[in-house]
Amino acid sequence: MIMIYPIVAIGDAVLRKKCRVIEPNYPAINTLIHDMFETMYEANGVGLAAPQIGLDVRVFVVDTEPFAYDEELSHDEQMSLRDFKKVFINAEMVEESGEYWDFNEGCLSIPNIREDVSRRAQITIKYQDINFQEHIESYDGLIARVIQHEYDHIEGILFTDKLSSLKKRLLRKRVQLISSGKVKTDYNMRFP
Numbered sequence: 001m002i003m004i005y006p007i008v009a010i011g012d013a014v015l016r017k018k019c020r021v022i023e024p025n026y027p028a029i030n031t032l033i034h035d036m037f038e039t040m041y042e043a044n045g046v047g048l049a050a051p052q053i054g055l056d057v058r059v060f061v062v063d064t065e066p067f068a069y070d071e072e073l074s075h076d077e078q079m080s081l082r083d084f085k086k087v088f089i090n091a092e093m094v095e096e097s098g099e100y101w102d103f104n105e106g107c108l109s110i111p112n113i114r115e116d117v118s119r120r121a122q123i124t125i126k127y128q129d130i131n132f133q134e135h136i137e138s139y140d141g142l143i144a145r146v147i148q149h150e151y152d153h154i155e156g157i158l159f160t161d162k163l164s165s166l167k168k169r170l171l172r173k174r175v176q177l178i179s180s181g182k183v184k185t186d187y188n189m190r191f192p
């Protein structure tokens with residue numbers, strides 16, 4: 001059985017929570033992760049964090065395959081993006097380093113808004129896999145970018161928080177419309 005969750009829209013308090021650590025006995029964790037991937041694919045996302053389906057727990061999933069067909073990227077980059085599908089449980093950012101660079105980000109919880117966001121190029125992250133085995137890994141490029149965006153979600157941060165105050169002011173009306181449900185998406189959403 002597949003459960004496709006509605007995506008929680010900006011304005012819902014769950015997106016502002018610092019999410020909590022889960023234990024290996026968390027109920028139906030395998031089903032939850034499976035359904036999170038399916039919900040993400042249904043919405044054509046490359047990442048999805050638990051608060052986006054209403055759960056304040058430190059879980060997010062990433063699949064960067066849709067980025068793999070960008071012809072501006074090297075063959076090696078394309079291949080690593082194509083195969084990067086991973087679940088991150090209880091993630092903690094260990095380090096972010098390198099130059100800041102801009103990338104045009106979007107978010108399933110803030111549909112139809114895309115803006116350049118500046119983040120550091122390299123990350124080292126500690127997390128547990130589906131078997132609650134711990135890993136520490138380093139990433140750069142688009143994979144790092146997607147992980148940073150999803151990691152922010154489990155800390156209660158949205159990409160729009162990282163914009164200039166001018167940009168935020170310009171977007172305020174559109175964000176209010178999204179929160180009040182006046183937005184068109186090709187996936188189901190849940191409004192506050």
Ligand code: NI
Binds near residue numbers: 109
């Ligand atoms: Ni997002």
